[in-house]
Amino acid sequence: MIEYENLSKANATFFTEYEATFKNVMEGGWYILGNSVKQFELEFANYCGSQYCSGVANGLDALILSLKSFDFEPGDEVIVPSNTYIATILSIVQNQLTPVLVEPDINTYNIDPAKIEEKITSRTRAIMVVHLYGKLCAMDKIMAIATKHNLKVIEDCAQAHGASLNNKKAGNWGHFGAFSFYPTKNLGAIGDAGAVTTNDDSLFAKINVFRNYGSHVKYHNEVVGFNSRLDEIQAAFLSVKLKQLDEITAHKQQLASLYHQGLKPSFIKPVTEPGYEDVYHIYCIRHPQRDQLKEYLLNNGIKTEIHYPVSPNKQKAMKGILDHCETPISEEIHRTTLSLPISFYHSQNDIERVIDVLNRF
Numbered sequence: 001m002i003e004y005e006n007l008s009k010a011n012a013t014f015f016t017e018y019e020a021t022f023k024n025v026m027e028g029g030w031y032i033l034g035n036s037v038k039q040f041e042l043e044f045a046n047y048c049g050s051q052y053c054s055g056v057a058n059g060l061d062a063l064i065l066s067l068k069s070f071d072f073e074p075g076d077e078v079i080v081p082s083n084t085y086i087a088t089i090l091s092i093v094q095n096q097l098t099p100v101l102v103e104p105d106i107n108t109y110n111i112d113p114a115k116i117e118e119k120i121t122s123r124t125r126a127i128m129v130v131h132l133y134g135k136l137c138a139m140d141k142i143m144a145i146a147t148k149h150n151l152k153v154i155e156d157c158a159q160a161h162g163a164s165l166n167n168k169k170a171g172n173w174g175h176f177g178a179f180s181f182y183p184t185k186n187l188g189a190i191g192d193a194g195a196v197t198t199n200d201d202s203l204f205a206k207i208n209v210f211r212n213y214g215s216h217v218k219y220h221n222e223v224v225g226f227n228s229r230l231d232e233i234q235a236a237f238l239s240v241k242l243k244q245l246d247e248i249t250a251h252k253q254q255l256a257s258l259y260h261q262g263l264k265p266s267f268i269k270p271v272t273e274p275g276y277e278d279v280y281h282i283y284c285i286r287h288p289q290r291d292q293l294k295e296y297l298l299n300n301g302i303k304t305e306i307h308y309p310v311s312p313n314k315q316k317a318m319k320g321i322l323d324h325c326e327t328p329i330s331e332e333i334h335r336t337t338l339s340l341p342i343s344f345y346h347s348q349n350d351i352e353r354v355i356d357v358l359n360r361f
């Protein structure tokens with residue numbers, strides 16, 4: 001059986017160093033907002049090439065706190081791709097803001113910059129982009145549109161640690177980069193964790209206050225805040241893994257290139273474009289008989305996933321919020337997409353076997 005993912009196996013390389021890390025943190029006796037968080041924030045900001053990083057509890061909170069920092073009015077509009085994980089949309093709705101869906105480019109699966117301007121109104125305040133599957137959005141074009149219309153830009157970088165366009169990494173283009181370190185992400189913790197990156201010192205200060213009860217000085221609360229802190233233990237584990245992130249990425253890129261070269265053309269493969277460095281959080285192919293294909297692979301001992309089976313506007317939770325939206329491109333992707341195994345622990349042989357079985361479909 002080739003599994004889609006096995007976190008125990010993917011994390012096995014880090015076990016010995018994590019044991020020593022656990023001992024250090026445990027014996028250090030300081031478990032919230034201490035030196036391990038500070039250290040990781042410096043390292044991760046440095047990794048992304050951005051000036052500041054603030055550790056938070058998870059990726060959804062990273063998005064929520066980013067939006068919260070702008071003092072938008074309830075009902076203000078945020079432009080967001082129609083084919084994203086629900087968290088992106090939830091962060092907008094949880095801020096009493098209105099999500100305005102823009103369809104993706106059918107080739108890149110990322111928000112289509114050519115369709116953004118027609119959705120801008122007098123109430124539009126921000127564009128929340130998602131670097132889906134580990135590929136950057138067309139950030140050069142999107143930043144030009146944002147500047148022209150005086151809009152804030154938040155990047156959902158949950159799937160794009162280290163991905164870049166023209167050597168500028170995810171989390172370093174907009175006002176904020178929001179990261180998740182959910183265990184399956186390319187840089188994954190042993191539990192929930194997240195971070196916000198920015199190059200603006202006043203926005204950085206706002207996130208730090210919001211994540212810690214609206215407080216800068218202990219027991220003095222300036223704004224209505226949250227408890228959304230990154231744990232010391234997770235930060236310490238993340239510092240260990242961050243040293244290997246380029247290796248993790250290179251491994252996934254190598255597996256992706258095997259698929260790219262080996263799969264027959266009847267499968268629609270992810271596009272690669274000059275200037276874009278993709279990190280393949282997910283390697284998805286598209287096929288009109290997706291469900292039969294998934295079952296065929298399972299019968300041949302290969303597990304796959306679907307990211308995602310239902311588009312956000314078709315979710316029950318979005319009734320009265322997004323159910324009026326027509327998103328044919330997004331739905332075509334949801335209907336035909338299939339994610340193939342591409343974990344850090346998968347070997348080239350595993351992938352060769354997947355290719356072999358797929359090509360006989």
Ligand SMILES: *Cc1c(COP(=O)(O)O)cnc(C)c1O
Pocket residue numbers: 058059060061084085087088130156158159180181182192193194
């Ligand atoms: C994983 C993910 C999130 C949410 O991250 P959590 O840490 O699970 O809250 C947000 N957006 C995208 C695109 C994701 O893939």
